[in-house]
Amino acid sequence: LSNSDNELHLSRVTNRPTRRPLLAVIQYDGGGFAGWQRQPPPARTVQAEFESVLERLLGKRVAVTGAGRTDAGVHALGQVASVTVGFTHPVETVTRAMNAQLPEDIRVLEVVEAPADFHARFSAVGKTYEYRVLRSAICLPFERHYVHHHPYPLDEERMGALAPLLEGEHDFSAFAASDETDELRRSKVRTIFSSCLHRNGERLIYRVRGSGFLKHMVRNIVGTLVEIGRGRQRAEWVDEVLASGDRTQAGRTAPAEGLFLVSVDYGAQL
Amino acid sequence: LSNSDNELHLSRVTNRPTRRPLLAVIQYDGGGFAGWQRQPPPARTVQAEFESVLERLLGKRVAVTGAGRTDAGVHALGQVASVTVGFTHPVETVTRAMNAQLPEDIRVLEVVEAPADFHARFSAVGKTYEYRVLRSAICLPFERHYVHHHPYPLDEERMGALAPLLEGEHDFSAFAASDETDELRRSKVRTIFSSCLHRNGERLIYRVRGSGFLKHMVRNIVGTLVEIGRGRQRAEWVDEVLASGDRTQAGRTAPAEGLFLVSVDYGAQL
Numbered sequence: 068l069s070n071s072d073n074e075l076h077l078s079r080v081t082n083r084p085t086r087r088p089l090l091a092v093i094q095y096d097g098g099g100f101a102g103w104q105r106q107p108p109p110a111r112t113v114q115a116e117f118e119s120v121l122e123r124l125l126g127k128r129v130a131v132t133g134a135g136r137t138d139a140g141v142h143a144l145g146q147v148a149s150v151t152v153g154f155t156h157p158v159e160t161v162t163r164a165m166n167a168q169l170p171e172d173i174r175v176l177e178v179v180e181a182p183a184d185f186h187a188r189f190s191a192v193g194k195t196y197e198y199r200v201l202r203s204a205i206c207l208p209f210e211r212h213y214v215h216h217h218p219y220p221l222d223e224e225r226m227g228a229l230a231p232l233l234e235g236e237h238d239f240s241a242f243a244a245s246d247e248t249d250e251l252r253r254s255k256v257r258t259i260f261s262s263c264l265h266r267n268g269e270r271l272i273y274r275v276r277g278s279g280f281l282k283h284m285v286r287n288i289v290g291t292l293v294e295i296g297r298g299r300q301r302a303e304w305v306d307e308v309l310a311s312g313d314r315t316q317a318g319r320t321a322p323a324e325g326l327f328l329v330s331v332d333y334g335a336q337l
Numbered sequence: 338l339s340n341s342d343n344e345l346h347l348s349r350v351t352n353r354p355t356r357r358p359l360l361a362v363i364q365y366d367g368g369g370f371a372g373w374q375r376q377p378p379p380a381r382t383v384q385a386e387f388e389s390v391l392e393r394l395l396g397k398r399v400a401v402t403g404a405g406r407t408d409a410g411v412h413a414l415g416q417v418a419s420v421t422v423g424f425t426h427p428v429e430t431v432t433r434a435m436n437a438q439l440p441e442d443i444r445v446l447e448v449v450e451a452p453a454d455f456h457a458r459f460s461a462v463g464k465t466y467e468y469r470v471l472r473s474a475i476c477l478p479f480e481r482h483y484v485h486h487h488p489y490p491l492d493e494e495r496m497g498a499l500a501p502l503l504e505g506e507h508d509f510s511a512f513a514a515s516d517e518t519d520e521l522r523r524s525k526v527r528t529i530f531s532s533c534l535h536r537n538g539e540r541l542i543y544r545v546r547g548s549g550f551l552k553h554m555v556r557n558i559v560g561t562l563v564e565i566g567r568g569r570q571r572a573e574w575v576d577e578v579l580a581s582g583d584r585t586q587a588g589r590t591a592p593a594e595g596l597f598l599v600s601v602d603y604g605a606q607l
Binding site (some may be wrong): 142173174211 | 364441
């Protein structure tokens, strides 16, 4: 890592204009962001930080597409962003140049050449999210921003048995954000490939992989499982909520800080 | 954990005044603090937060003593604080009541009955500190506040071989904070029981256990080892610096965010 990366202007050394699609695997701590998607200032967003670094490096504005539009406070271990550029630098140089300019709460893990028609969001065939619930009596200072602390009794076995009920193709209207329910034109049908809950030490982990997710969908699923774990609802309730298509039926939206976008899957395309 | 802990005023139910020495094992994320020791406002300190919670619970001011006066930005996995109280509540209740009131970046892990003459600092027979240097090219967002990122070449083997040279009883004046060197009245002699450097995945860990430590001492030792690892100084330099007693000879003070007070040892006393 040389200091000269800081001063690298990628556009300067471009010989001829090309159209080169790239994808970047990025990680961020969602705590300091109003989410992925660009918003009017003063909201700080990952997309805006990313685009402004590219603009600084390229000397012109470029649009960056994210695979998942994570909400405010939601973290990403492996978000994918795509961008089409004109320069011909090796991907390792691009990675270093971006990391030298990005704030420390966003890191580019890798930059990869993408197929000509690649689009981070529309080319994705699956996304994996993880929700972390801390079950210990005390939430240690070093994990406080990265788990949802729930030290109260939960019937974890029952929750674990119900999680797979969400697998398959369903209309997830009941698990969509309440501010989306009136927007009837878009389909709320999604396919969940796997949905499972397991214990890892003091953490209860909900891991879900699906074709795509509605706004707040994972957090509403977790909120619903927690209601059942607390014994406030019967086990049949998951099926009833799903069938109802009514957001007011499901559990409360679980807090953002427990949620991580783990990875995005592009199948054979990459 | 019941909600009533939040409203518990420990002083209310005390029948007769007693003098009961307690010690609390506490953990904190040093990033938000100007260190352990109380300072004039607006500096936020761990001691002040701790004392003000006790004052709220007891209805009067009490002095809290910390085993190690960690500097601004330094973390603690197992700091020990002692306090003498008048109430007779079980230690579990005290732990819960404190955690219900403390900010999330400080947690009480455990409260224990202490011997009559116990003093968190003077009764300590040893303290263990750990310094974490991240060696990977990229510092992930989730660890950025808890390591010193040094991705540049280091001769780790050489550093590891030199670390034990600091063991034994020495005058550590050369490793004291520069603002302490003129204060000649207090002895700078300390005993280091163990001093070792090892790799743990992408992290280079310096672990040191000693009778006590001068201000900045661990960070100055790490700074000195890093200078040697970078090849800027010969191996003999460690001995020369130690013998010189001159702060201007040692390496730069390593950044606070890599340092953790791991534990405090009270020998057979507890």
